[in-house]
Amino acid sequence: MAAKPYIVALEEHYHDPQIVAVAGFEGRVNPELVKRLDDLGDLRLKEMDAAGVDYQVLSLGAPATQRLPADSALQLTRGVNDRLADVVKAHPKRFGALAALPTTTDAKHAADELERCVTKLGFVGAMLHGLSAGVFFDDKRFWPVFERAQALDVPLYFHPAKPHQHVIDAYLKDYLPKHPALANAAWGFTIETATLGIRLVLSGVLDAYPRVKLILGHLGEGLPFFLWRINMALSRDGKHAEGFAEKFKRNFWITTSGFFSNNALDFCIKEIGLDRIMFSIDYPFVPNPPGTKWALEELNLSAADKEKLLNGNARRLLKLKV
Ligand code: GRE
Ligand code: ZN
Numbered sequence: 001m002a003a004k005p006y007i008v009a010l011e012e013h014y015h016d017p018q019i020v021a022v023a024g025f026e027g028r029v030n031p032e033l034v035k036r037l038d039d040l041g042d043l044r045l046k047e048m049d050a051a052g053v054d055y056q057v058l059s060l061g062a063p064a065t066q067r068l069p070a071d072s073a074l075q076l077t078r079g080v081n082d083r084l085a086d087v088v089k090a091h092p093k094r095f096g097a098l099a100a101l102p103t104t105t106d107a108k109h110a111a112d113e114l115e116r117c118v119t120k121l122g123f124v125g126a127m128l129h130g131l132s133a134g135v136f137f138d139d140k141r142f143w144p145v146f147e148r149a150q151a152l153d154v155p156l157y158f159h160p161a162k163p164h165q166h167v168i169d170a171y172l173k174d175y176l177p178k179h180p181a182l183a184n185a186a187w188g189f190t191i192e193t194a195t196l197g198i199r200l201v202l203s204g205v206l207d208a209y210p211r212v213k214l215i216l217g218h219l220g221e222g223l224p225f226f227l228w229r230i231n232m233a234l235s236r237d238g239k240h241a242e243g244f245a246e247k248f249k250r251n252f253w254i255t256t257s258g259f260f261s262n263n264a265l266d267f268c269i270k271e272i273g274l275d276r277i278m279f280s281i282d283y284p285f286v287p288n289p290p291g292t293k294w295a296l297e298e299l300n301l302s303a304a305d306k307e308k309l310l311n312g313n314a315r316r317l318l319k320l321k322v
Pocket of ligand 1: 013026027061062184185258282285
């Protein structure tokens, strides 16, 4: 029998104790989940081994450092990244890291912290969550972060967080008592993060930094499915027909976090190409076993394509040393 493919997963979360104490996180809803979010050692490694996850690229959970007070954001975020660097140093063959960035203060601080994390701590990119103090990341104030990410040649991963309260109130609130996940993984996350993806393409930031590498989880938050229609509708008035779909395909990569559907994956492969898609799980919000069972037993791909999805594409994009 062929050897098990090496499995990299890159949307795998944890919670930092100091941020838990001063600001809190979303999703600390039950003791079993909290135990896993707080663990960066034996329990996590045991569950990786049991399911066949070889390497996790670690990131904070939502909303990470995107809602911290401006006056303490930089100092708190540096602490987060220093502690995460120690975890990676203790298990370099099992863990990599995406930086947290202090986005509620001057964006120069965020760009500098990204550079420090990449050049001094060995991190492979950064993850940003939802709105930063109510503002979408396409806003010009954040462009120094894109500029630095391009210069460092590391990706920025845009992850959801609890949507803007006005959106929740207008679109979802009446269903939340019975279906709380509608505000997060079931739909609210998708609405807001797909909107960010569209805004990033339209903002001009990809024209200013054409080699910037951006990642969306959850199979691109549905955007691959909508590219044709968005592109067509934006071009209909004869203005701004400068290729929405092309820009998306040039600058974005996507992951399978929490979305283990062969039909949806097949469509994404057809639309944006397998080279742009990377396996991820979304541990511990999604447990490892259904992810690796899909990866190892159910994927409808050749052995070579499986290797790309499960490790090769991530190794190349993130320049992993494993
Ligand atoms: C997730 O990453 O999937 C997630 C969070 C926070 C709450 C719920 C959730 O980061 O599914
Ligand atoms: Zn996630």
